[in-house]
Amino acid sequence: MVATRWSSGGQAGQPPQQSGSDVTMEFKHQPTVTLAEVAEAAGVGESTVSRVLRNHGSFSAKTRERVMAAVERLGYVPNRIAGTLASTGSRLVAFVIPSLSNIVFPDVLRGASAVLEENRYQAVFSVTDYDPGKEEALAAAMLAWRPAAVMLAGYEHTEGTVKMLRASGCRIVELLDLDGDALDIAVGFSNRAAGRESAAFLLKRGYRRIGYVGHDLNRDTRAGKRFSSFCETLDAHDAPLVAREILPGASSVENGRLGLKRLLARTSDLDAVYFSNDDMALGGYFHCLAEGIAIPSKLAIFGYNGLDIGRAIPQPLSTIRTPRVATGQIAAQLVVANAPPQAVDLGFELIEGATA
Amino acid sequence: MVATRWSSGGQAGQPPQQSGSDVTMEFKHQPTVTLAEVAEAAGVGESTVSRVLRNHGSFSAKTRERVMAAVERLGYVPNRIAGTLASTGSRLVAFVIPSLSNIVFPDVLRGASAVLEENRYQAVFSVTDYDPGKEEALAAAMLAWRPAAVMLAGYEHTEGTVKMLRASGCRIVELLDLDGDALDIAVGFSNRAAGRESAAFLLKRGYRRIGYVGHDLNRDTRAGKRFSSFCETLDAHDAPLVAREILPGASSVENGRLGLKRLLARTSDLDAVYFSNDDMALGGYFHCLAEGIAIPSKLAIFGYNGLDIGRAIPQPLSTIRTPRVATGQIAAQLVVANAPPQAVDLGFELIEGATA
DNA sequence: CACCAAATTGGTAGCGCTGCCAAAAAAACC
DNA sequence: GGTTTTTTTGGCAGCGCTACCAATTTGGTG
Numbered sequence: 001m002v003a004t005r006w007s008s009g010g011q012a013g014q015p016p017q018q019s020g021s022d023v024t025m026e027f028k029h030q031p032t033v034t035l036a037e038v039a040e041a042a043g044v045g046e047s048t049v050s051r052v053l054r055n056h057g058s059f060s061a062k063t064r065e066r067v068m069a070a071v072e073r074l075g076y077v078p079n080r081i082a083g084t085l086a087s088t089g090s091r092l093v094a095f096v097i098p099s100l101s102n103i104v105f106p107d108v109l110r111g112a113s114a115v116l117e118e119n120r121y122q123a124v125f126s127v128t129d130y131d132p133g134k135e136e137a138l139a140a141a142m143l144a145w146r147p148a149a150v151m152l153a154g155y156e157h158t159e160g161t162v163k164m165l166r167a168s169g170c171r172i173v174e175l176l177d178l179d180g181d182a183l184d185i186a187v188g189f190s191n192r193a194a195g196r197e198s199a200a201f202l203l204k205r206g207y208r209r210i211g212y213v214g215h216d217l218n219r220d221t222r223a224g225k226r227f228s229s230f231c232e233t234l235d236a237h238d239a240p241l242v243a244r245e246i247l248p249g250a251s252s253v254e255n256g257r258l259g260l261k262r263l264l265a266r267t268s269d270l271d272a273v274y275f276s277n278d279d280m281a282l283g284g285y286f287h288c289l290a291e292g293i294a295i296p297s298k299l300a301i302f303g304y305n306g307l308d309i310g311r312a313i314p315q316p317l318s319t320i321r322t323p324r325v326a327t328g329q330i331a332a333q334l335v336v337a338n339a340p341p342q343a344v345d346l347g348f349e350l351i352e353g354a355t356a
Numbered sequence: 357m358v359a360t361r362w363s364s365g366g367q368a369g370q371p372p373q374q375s376g377s378d379v380t381m382e383f384k385h386q387p388t389v390t391l392a393e394v395a396e397a398a399g400v401g402e403s404t405v406s407r408v409l410r411n412h413g414s415f416s417a418k419t420r421e422r423v424m425a426a427v428e429r430l431g432y433v434p435n436r437i438a439g440t441l442a443s444t445g446s447r448l449v450a451f452v453i454p455s456l457s458n459i460v461f462p463d464v465l466r467g468a469s470a471v472l473e474e475n476r477y478q479a480v481f482s483v484t485d486y487d488p489g490k491e492e493a494l495a496a497a498m499l500a501w502r503p504a505a506v507m508l509a510g511y512e513h514t515e516g517t518v519k520m521l522r523a524s525g526c527r528i529v530e531l532l533d534l535d536g537d538a539l540d541i542a543v544g545f546s547n548r549a550a551g552r553e554s555a556a557f558l559l560k561r562g563y564r565r566i567g568y569v570g571h572d573l574n575r576d577t578r579a580g581k582r583f584s585s586f587c588e589t590l591d592a593h594d595a596p597l598v599a600r601e602i603l604p605g606a607s608s609v610e611n612g613r614l615g616l617k618r619l620l621a622r623t624s625d626l627d628a629v630y631f632s633n634d635d636m637a638l639g640g641y642f643h644c645l646a647e648g649i650a651i652p653s654k655l656a657i658f659g660y661n662g663l664d665i666g667r668a669i670p671q672p673l674s675t676i677r678t679p680r681v682a683t684g685q686i687a688a689q690l691v692v693a694n695a696p697p698q699a700v701d702l703g704f705e706l707i708e709g710a711t712a
Numbered sequence: 713c714a715c716c717a718a719a720t721t722g723g724t725a726g727c728g729c730t731g732c733c734a735a736a737a738a739a740a741c742c
Numbered sequence: 743g744g745t746t747t748t749t750t751t752g753g754c755a756g757c758g759c760t761a762c763c764a765a766t767t768t769g770g771t772g
Binding site: 395400401402403404407413414415416419438440441442443444 | 718719720721722723724726727728729
Binding site: 032078079080082101103124125127138140143167253283311 | 501642
């Protein structure tokens with residue numbers, strides 16, 4: 001462990017010089033400028049200031065300038081807490097997502113936040129760790145902020161969550177899954193179709209002895225859907241899954257590597273392996289690389305997600321590219337536009353890389 | 357492009373059956389249960405309900421049950437907008453981060469959100485795209501929510517941002533950088549030290565003809581700090597940087613690969629390359645793999661961040677592991693505890709992998 | 713049983729803003 | 743100039759909750 005040295009003025013680990021009297025643990029909030037004070041400073045009524053700042057209703061150019069000058073002079077920052085309480089409908093959008101480690105969700109957030117920011121909406125989030133109970137608790141906490149919409153992953157929610165969301169009257173957006181009935185709005189693609197197409201592709205390429213390496217499917221139900229459709233398709237073509245290796249915990253490159261190693265130790269004559277996602281598949285790829293297993297002649301590898309890194313490895317990964325950012329964008333657009341209930345299928349793209 | 361088929365009841369692309377009268381674009385908000393209604397239903401005063409729900413102040417066990425029963429029966433969800441307005445100090449924490457593509461920031465959010473959720477705080481975020489002007493605008497928008505704290509990346513902010521934050525009276529947390537003076541709280545490590553240690557390590561290993569492949573440094577100032585310290589250290593040891601390749605845009609595996617390719621095309625006799633981060637370094641690694649360039653004998657590679665994937669490739673990546681999740685955790689803990697101003701150095705760890 | 717302390721409870725004034733309405737000012741018209 | 747129309751403006755009642763204070767009840771005690 002190489003410790004860093006803190007290189008600015010003071011001694012390492014010491015607080016930097018601060019403005020004097022902050023010795024106590026308690027931090028005093030300085031009095032804030034209110035709209036009423038701006039109104040008085042500008043010599044106009046409160047509602048006039050409100051109208052000018054929201055650019056809503058009518059006011060003269062002269063008034064506008066007086067108000068803006070006062071705002072500037074006093075350093076007024078509107079209080080959206082108060083504003084939201086007074087008006088109907090907030091501009092908060094709540095995200096209740098399973099994880100931030102799985103790049104899928106940051107990607108969705110990225111797409112959504114760009115659209116939301118443009119429309120002066122504010123994104124709020126919390127992380128469930130794929131735990132439906134936690135999802136319920138966090139969704140309840142979110143509803144307390146009276147958001148314009150709640151965005152969740154997929155269709156699997158507790159009864160309590162569904163009941164609560166329905167009763168809330170706010171928009172409900174279910175993301176990244178279309179295999180089921182949407183509560184209100186759904187944006188994504190069919191995981192079952194993805195599993196099916198993956199299997200069909202491998203079969204078409206002539207692979208018959210196919211294995212699977214995946215992470216905890218009980219938690220990640222979308223991966224579970226892909227897997228079951230994958231197996232069904234194999235069964236329908238008389239090439240049932242030969243072996244599987246399921247690792248507990250989250251997906252990761254390391255788990256993919258470990259999973260493939262274990263799978264091959266048990267079952268030597270596989271000709272292709274389907275992974276629960278690209279992280280896992282990359283782990284498998286690296287295992288083959290390290291062990292000198294020729295890809296795809298000796299063993300084919302197929303992933304899911306279409307991460308950028310999959311295209312940069314020596315042999316581009318065969319996988320399915322999912323529209324993660326677009327899912328976030330479309331979801332946000334529908335919320336902003338207050339669109340009617342609907343399910344939007346964004347599809348996916350099968351990438352015929354060099355690993356299968 | 358393989359289109360998915362939406363497999364549930366209706367036709368693909370059609371909205372699923374909904375509860376009847378949602379034909380209009382406008383969505384009606386149903387009347388919400390208020391605390392006053394709960395109070396009446398429970399036959400107690402409003403303040404009693406408030407005390408019970410917040411578990412604050414005193415009330416009898418019997419009262420508590422009556423209130424909880426009413427809450428249950430009516431499906432009451434407290435309104436935190438109103439609660440926050442009425443009380444002093446909110447439980448919102450605002451994150452103004454440069455990006456969600458760079459895994460660094462999701463990692464920080466992950467660490468922070470776990471701690472915040474435990475303490476019933478709520479995380480809000482927006483994304484600046486490494487644009488200081490946008491940071492200022494978004495910080496202003498954040499302050500309108502009167503958060504308990506604003507968390508930002510690093511020390512480089514516009515004058516306007518600093519002035520505004522200072523005036524806001526809320527806690528300011530600067531993350532992932534310690535090379536400069538903190539406004540209030542800072543949590544992270546020294547990027548300059550990281551650059552220095554990286555150079556020292558390569559020199560110690562005997563590399564003398566060293567190059568650099570990086571992404572847009574004007575935007576990612578922390579990468580810029582690492583690079584300049586790296587160069588200074590090389591200079592101090594009479595082994596100045598031989599060549600550099602800076603790619604516009606964000607860091608990515610593909611850019612790393614492309615960057616190394618270009619660098620080697622221009623300068624053939626390098627013996628080591630320092631990358632702006634692990635994504636870029638992995639790209640470089642893959643380039644060598646594809647081109648048959650022996651690592652590290654022919655060319656050494658050194659990264660930054662210590663991503664998990666770097667440990668799963670055939671030759672573990674030599675890099676510096678940064679405490680990203682811990683940075684988020686500590687930052688959140690300090691905010692929750694309302695700690696005094698301070699700079700917390702979490703250090704970093706140099707990983708002697710197999711690529712340098 | 714009177715009396716005092718402690719525990720419990722309810723009333724109510726805001727928190728800072730928006731939405732509504734009526735008043736005032738400006739513009740348009742005869 | 744008088745009148746109608748239009749634009750601009752200010753006043754004020756909430757939004758749903760918490761904080762404070764006073765009122766009430768409870769539990770001892772002498």
